[in-house]
Amino acid sequence: MAKSTPLQSKKQRPARRSKLASIALITIGLLATGGAYALFTTSATADTTAGSEQLISQGSKLFAANCATCHGMNLEGTKAGPSLLGVGAASVEFQVSTGRMPLAQSGPQAQEKPSQFTTEQTKALYTFVASKAPGPGIPDKTYLGGNGNAAKGAELFRINCAMCHNVAGAGGALTQGKYAPALTGVTAQHIYEAMVTGPQNMPVFNDKNISPTDKANIITYLKYLDQNPSPGGFDLGNLGPVSEGLFLWIFGLGTIIGVTVWLTAKAN
Known part of the structure; x- marks a missing residue:
């Protein structure tokens, strides 16, 4: 069998890439990628x-x-x-x-x-x-879609807001000529901004008092009220038992007195 010469052995060996060349290629790739990202x-x-x-x-x-x-x-x-x-x-x-x-x-x-x-x-x-x-910055639109938990929002609203704004968001009078405005038709962004900034006489509800998620729940409740009018008919401004009692006193009792007077006058 013929022996291979040293020259033939060198030709048959696969070429090996230098470690320094690999490192150089990786470095060039990283520099190119980083440079492009930095430029962008x-x-x-x-x-x-x-x-x-x-x-x-x-x-x-x-x-x-x-x-x-x-x-x-x-x-x-x-x-x-x-x-x-x-x-x-x-x-x-x-x-x-x-x-x-x-x-x-x-x-x-x-x-x-x-x-x-x-x-x-x-x-x-x-x-x-x-x-x-x-x-406080402009609120994230994630919390303004009105797709939170309306039941949870109603509970939070009754605890934190209803004493001034009324449980139905109809607003109400305060002292010294001030008032809590009605929340009907107010945009979700303005409701959120009012909670985090406390305009006028309103207290500030930061994220430690009411989390952004719970603020979204309150907004959902108020939007639910906007989209679902009172099922009982005429709501009398949603002002509660005072307005309802006054209505009955004036119109209900007044009607009874009027009918009584009419019947008496007819009999005479």
């Missing part, structure tokens, strides 16, 4: 930052023209209005989009009215205010 995220961040800066600039101008007289140029507040430092985007969105701010006139309570700002202007205002100090 930097571009996205730059676009977001530029958009935010534009909103803040627009909001600053709107604030100076419409709000600074009462709240101060630096949101520090004045004798005519409270500080807005730390109120968050949710508070500004609620007050501005419901027309409560700017105030039309001084009074015990800000009145709801058509907003004088567009949606984009409102966004610019709350972005500007939120940029000055942290505070």
Whole structure:
């Protein structure tokens, strides 16, 4: 049998890749992937930052023209209005989009009215205010769909809200000319924002008091009331036994007295 020469043995051996070459290839791959990701995220961040800066600039101008007289140029507040430092985007969105701010006139309570700002202007205002100090943000749409537990929401509403807003959300009078507004037809976002910011005389219900899920349950209950009118007929404003008793006293007893007088007069 012929013996293989050293040259033939070298040709028959499979070529081995150097360990350094493998490491180099892996390093090049990682650098390429990381570089592409960094470039993409930097571009996205730059676009977001530029958009935010534009909103803040627009909001600053709107604030100076419409709000600074009462709240101060630096949101520090004045004798005519409270500080807005730390109120968050949710508070500004609620007050501005419901027309409560700017105030039309001084009074015990800000009145709801058509907003004088567009949606984009409102966004610019709350972005500007939120940029000055942290505070409650715009609520996640996950909790605004009205698809929570209505029964649980009704229980929470009776415990925490009904003493002012009425068990059916019809609203009610408070002291010194103030009142708890009716909740009929109020948007889910505004209900949530009111709970986390406590406008007017309303207490603040943060996530430790009422969790976001339970806030969604309360919203579900209120939306259920909107979509299901009173099955008993005329609800008399959902004001409870006082209005019902007054109705019976005036119309029921009045009718009985009228019939009695008519029968007596006819007999005579």
